[in-house]
Amino acid sequence: xxxxxxxxxxxxxxxxxxxxxxxxxxxxxxxxxxxxxxxxxxxxxxxxxxxxxxxxxxxxxxxxxxxxxxxxxxxxxxxxxxxxxxxxxxxxxxxxxxxxxxxxxxxxxxxxxxxxxxxxxxxxxxxxxxxxxxxxxxxxxxxxxxxxxxxxxxxxxxxxxxxxxxxxxxxxxxxxxxxxxxxxxxxxxxxxxxxxxxxxxxxxxxxxxxxxxxxxxxxxxxxxxxxxxxxxxxxxxxxxxxxxxxxxxxxxxxxxxxxxxxxxxxxxxxxxxxxxxxxxxxxxxxxxxxxxxxxxxxxxxxxxxxxxxxxxxxxxxxxxxxxxxxxxxxxxxxxxxxxxxxxxxxxxxxxxxxxxxxxxxxxxxxxxxxxxxxxxxxxxxxxxxxxxxxxxxxxxxxxxxxxxxxxxxxxxxxxxxxxxxxxxxxxxxxxxxxxxxxxxxxxxxxxxxxxxxxxxxxxxxxxxxxxxxxxxxxxxxxxxxxxxxxxxxxxxxxxxxxxxxxxxxxxxxxxxxxxxxxxxxxxxxxxxxxxxxxxxxxxxxxxxxxxxxxxxxxxxxxxxxxxxxxxxxxxxxxxxxxxxxxxxxxxxxxxxxxxxxx
Amino acid sequence: xxxxxxxxxxxxxxxxxxxxxxxxxxxxxxxxxxxxxxxxxxxxxxxxxxxxxxxxxxxxxxxxxxxxxxxxxxxxxxxxxxxxxxxxxxxxxxxxx
Numbered sequence: 001x002x003x004x005x006x007x008x009x010x011x012x013x014x015x016x017x018x019x020x021x022x023x024x025x026x027x028x029x030x031x032x033x034x035x036x037x038x039x040x041x042x043x044x045x046x047x048x049x050x051x052x053x054x055x056x057x058x059x060x061x062x063x064x065x066x067x068x069x070x071x072x073x074x075x076x077x078x079x080x081x082x083x084x085x086x087x088x089x090x091x092x093x094x095x096x097x098x099x100x101x102x103x104x105x106x107x108x109x110x111x112x113x114x115x116x117x118x119x120x121x122x123x124x125x126x127x128x129x130x131x132x133x134x135x136x137x138x139x140x141x142x143x144x145x146x147x148x149x150x151x152x153x154x155x156x157x158x159x160x161x162x163x164x165x166x167x168x169x170x171x172x173x174x175x176x177x178x179x180x181x182x183x184x185x186x187x188x189x190x191x192x193x194x195x196x197x198x199x200x201x202x203x204x205x206x207x208x209x210x211x212x213x214x215x216x217x218x219x220x221x222x223x224x225x226x227x228x229x230x231x232x233x234x235x236x237x238x239x240x241x242x243x244x245x246x247x248x249x250x251x252x253x254x255x256x257x258x259x260x261x262x263x264x265x266x267x268x269x270x271x272x273x274x275x276x277x278x279x280x281x282x283x284x285x286x287x288x289x290x291x292x293x294x295x296x297x298x299x300x301x302x303x304x305x306x307x308x309x310x311x312x313x314x315x316x317x318x319x320x321x322x323x324x325x326x327x328x329x330x331x332x333x334x335x336x337x338x339x340x341x342x343x344x345x346x347x348x349x350x351x352x353x354x355x356x357x358x359x360x361x362x363x364x365x366x367x368x369x370x371x372x373x374x375x376x377x378x379x380x381x382x383x384x385x386x387x388x389x390x391x392x393x394x395x396x397x398x399x400x401x402x403x404x405x406x407x408x409x410x411x412x413x414x415x416x417x418x419x420x421x422x423x424x425x426x427x428x429x430x431x432x433x434x435x436x437x438x439x440x441x442x443x444x445x446x447x448x449x450x451x452x453x454x455x456x457x458x459x460x461x462x463x464x465x466x467x468x469x470x471x472x473x474x475x476x477x478x479x480x481x482x483x484x485x486x487x488x489x490x491x492x493x494x495x496x497x498x499x500x501x502x503x504x505x506x507x508x509x510x511x512x513x514x515x516x517x518x519x520x521x522x523x524x525x526x527x528x529x530x531x532x533x534x535x536x537x538x539x540x541x542x543x544x545x546x547x548x549x550x551x552x553x554x555x556x557x558x559x560x561x562x563x564x565x566x567x568x569x570x571x572x573x574x575x576x577x578x579x580x581x582x583x584x585x586x587x588x589x590x591x592x593x594x595x596x597x598x
Numbered sequence: 599x600x601x602x603x604x605x606x607x608x609x610x611x612x613x614x615x616x617x618x619x620x621x622x623x624x625x626x627x628x629x630x631x632x633x634x635x636x637x638x639x640x641x642x643x644x645x646x647x648x649x650x651x652x653x654x655x656x657x658x659x660x661x662x663x664x665x666x667x668x669x670x671x672x673x674x675x676x677x678x679x680x681x682x683x684x685x686x687x688x689x690x691x692x693x694x695x
Contacts, residue, residue: 204616206678208686217678225675228667391661395601399668406675 023191031188031411032418034181036463037166039411041178043467045163045233046404047156049389049397052100054156057556058478060538061150062137064550065102069140072308075326077143078106079307081136082331088132090297092328096311097140099394102552107135111271152489153478159471164240167493179244182237189230192223199224212420219413222406229403230410236387239380254280294329294337302334305361313363314340314354321352322391328358335359340366343390412464419460422453458507465519466503468567472526473499475560479533520571527564531557600657601665607650608666608673614643616677625685 017025031038047054056062078094086092086108095105110132112125120128137146154161166174193199203224206217223230238245251261259280260273267273270281282293307326314323321342329337336358344352354366385391389400426449477495481488503522507515534557535541545553616622618639623631654662654669 201619204612204619204622204674204678204681206682208682221675221678226671229671386664392664396661396665396668399665399672403668403671406671 020195020197023194027188027191027195028418030184030191031414034184035411035415036459037177037181038185039408039415039463040166040467041163041181042404042408042411043471044159046401046408047471048160048163049392049400049404051156051160053552053556054159055153056101056552057534058153058155058475059150060534060540060553061483062103062146063139064540064545064548064552065097065139065141066549067141069097070308071096071311072306074104074138074140075307077140078104078138079304079331081138081143081145082106082108086132086134090132090330092331093325094307094328095325096323098322102140103146104138104140105135106138107133109133149483151478151483154489154493158489158493159474164237167497175241175244179238179241182234182241183245186234186238189223189227189234193227196220196224212417212424215413215417215420219410219417222410222413226403226406226410229400230407232383232386233404233407236383239383240387242380294339295335297330298334300334301332302336302359304328304332304336304358307338307358309361310338310356310358311340313356313361314342318342318344318352318354331358333359337364412460415456415460415464419453419456423449423457426450426453457512458504461512461515461519462500462504462507465516465523466500466507468563469503469519469523469526470496470500472523472530472560475530476526476533479530479537517571517574520567520574524564524567524571527560527567530560600653600662601669604650604654604662604666605669605673607646607653608670611643611645611647611650612674612677614639614646616681618643622681625681628688 074096075094079092082089082092082094088110089108090111091109093107095101097104110129112120112129116125116128137150138144139146164175164178165171166177196202202217202220206221207213242249243251251259254261257280258276260277263274264277264281270278273281286293307328311323311326314321321344324341324343327339327341329339338356338358340354340356342352342354352366355364356362357364389397392400474492474496477492481491481495485491503519506519510518531542534553535543540550540553542554542557544550545557617626618631618636620631620636623629623636650669651663651666654666656662658665
């Protein structure tokens with residue numbers, strides 16, 4: 001029994017290869033090695049553009065707020081609650097409801113003063129901090145707070161987190177894996193542009209039913225049409241980890257000013273770093289971000305100016321800025337300070353800060369007016385804002401979502417293309433070998449393809465379709481796991497990965513010709529069942545959310561139906577195509593012979 | 599409203615540019631592309647594309663540029679599949695042969 005081995009393939013002299021061919025090899029391997037991690041990062045990151053909406057859907061106990069609420073009403077409820085429950089805290093933070101988050105998230109904490117740091121033990125300091133900190137979700141209309149009745153869930157935030165720290169591993173390890181994969185992806189994009197000779201000529205080209213050529217066209221379309229997004233998202237992804245990728249460049253200059261990096265990295269909070277570092281951080285915060293330190297508490301009780309007057313004054317100055325939250329330092333003290341954190345928009349610092357005296361309501365300055373931040377800081381903030389779509393209205397968020405999916409399609413088609421190329425090359429080689437061995441009387445050739453190719457094929461289907469099935473399982477688990485169950489948030493994540501792992505088992509045991517269609521039907525069923533699970537377990541189903549104008553809930557359910565429809569349509573088309581192709585068993589042989597090493 | 603205008607301008611521009619390629623013109627129109635028409639389609643396509651960019655950025659500034667890239671992807675990505683579908687459905691290129 002003869003079989004094809006790598007040794008039978010004539011070696012290719014590297015000297016014979018042109019620049020584009022070498023880049024082609026770099027493109028193939030720089031993207032193939034991290035391909036499934038990249039797909040995971042792209043899918044979870046793309047979902048992350050709606051992480052707030054997903055979190056809202058995953059906490060159905062929090063009521064829909066139909067009308068926008070006046071700031072004065074919100075602040076009255078919030079300060080009354082904080083006054084009763086957080087009088088000992090030195091910081092109060094009140095988030096303002098928006099079209100994305102209808103409720104207000106308030107939290108409070110206590111700083112340890114220098115005197116307390118000297119007189120109290122670390123355990124006592126920790127206890128003081130713990131007993132004076134907390135958070136709660138507040139209904140801005142009624143002033144009611146949500147507590148244990150809200151189900152514990154990772155929400156959309158967990159999916160969003162997964163795209164940069166992965167899951168089931170230490171944060172640092174996850175980050176390093178994502179960083180390496182991002183660098184390889186960037187190399188893949190650049191080399192992809194170099195090797196695509198007919199980038200303009202093939203711009204509108206799709207050749208259907210042509211095997212791997214069709215996959216190549218899909219790969220080209222999904223990458224070229226969305227290239228600006230792919231370049232931006234990958235480059236800005238690396239920029240997030242500037243300090244990790246280039247630690248000497250980042251930390252080197254800080255040493256000139258006497259900044260102790262080790263102390264900074266090992267301290268639990270900014271309050272714990274050494275005095276020299278505190279001074280330098282203060283300068284950095286003021287010069288780069290326009291954040292001025294809060295004045296020391298005077299220790300004299302004083303009434304506060306109406307907080308809604310402060311936000312009104314801010315809105316009159318910056319009508320387009322979105323207020324994120326209002327932070328009060330030393331509340332009810334003569335030196336109480338109010339800081340408005342806001343998203344100023346593209347081309348400005350990522351987070352704007354406006355300072356007021358909370359006692360008098362007097363404006364003290366801000367980072368968006370006379371303080372614009374450094375040019376380098378603004379460029380970095382703009383690129384990072386572009387990555388996260390911080391300033392994006394809902395329409396732009398959808399565009400981010402769709403181009404993100406196109407990025408996932410680019411990765412998926414690349415993975416499929418690689419496997420198809422290898423399988424086709426093996427089959428062509430095997431048939432040629434069988435012919436020659438039949439002529440020479442050596443016996444028939446072994447019709448098996450390489451184990452690596454089979455592994456990649458299994459991983460492809462289990463990742464490309466299996467991961468969306470896992471995400472559907474995550475949403476279903478949110479509705480099906482009992483609300484009061486201990487550790488339900490981590491169980492939801494477990495459900496996602498278990499479902500995903502099961503698709504890999506299916507990929508191994510089911511025939512490769514059918515598995516794509518079967519998993520797509522499964523994905524269709526899983527996504528279609530999510531709105532039904534919502535309807536059976538909550539009162540926020542489509543029958544209620546649509547008449548109430550609760551688009552947060554209705555939008556999610558309708559999107560699930562939409563995704564189910566797309567999976568169903570693809571499965572149906574894929575089944576039809578398979579039947580159409582079946583009468584042509586030798587179609588593969590008619591394809592041009594590909595270079596296996598390409 | 600501006601977004602819809604920008605989107606349809608990009609669709610129009612992409613259609614012109616797509617038709618300015620010999621093979622796509624033959625597939626969609628069922629006849630060979632002549633040089634004067636090719637030049638007109640190309641110039642028209644790029645002009646409309648530029649107009650869409652100006653329309654988007656004048657209204658929305660830098661954010662308009664971000665919108666434009668997103669809308670460009672959304673408008674152009676389905677075009678190759680539509681061309682392939684129309685070619686399979688009507689077989690105009692075969693009639694041209």
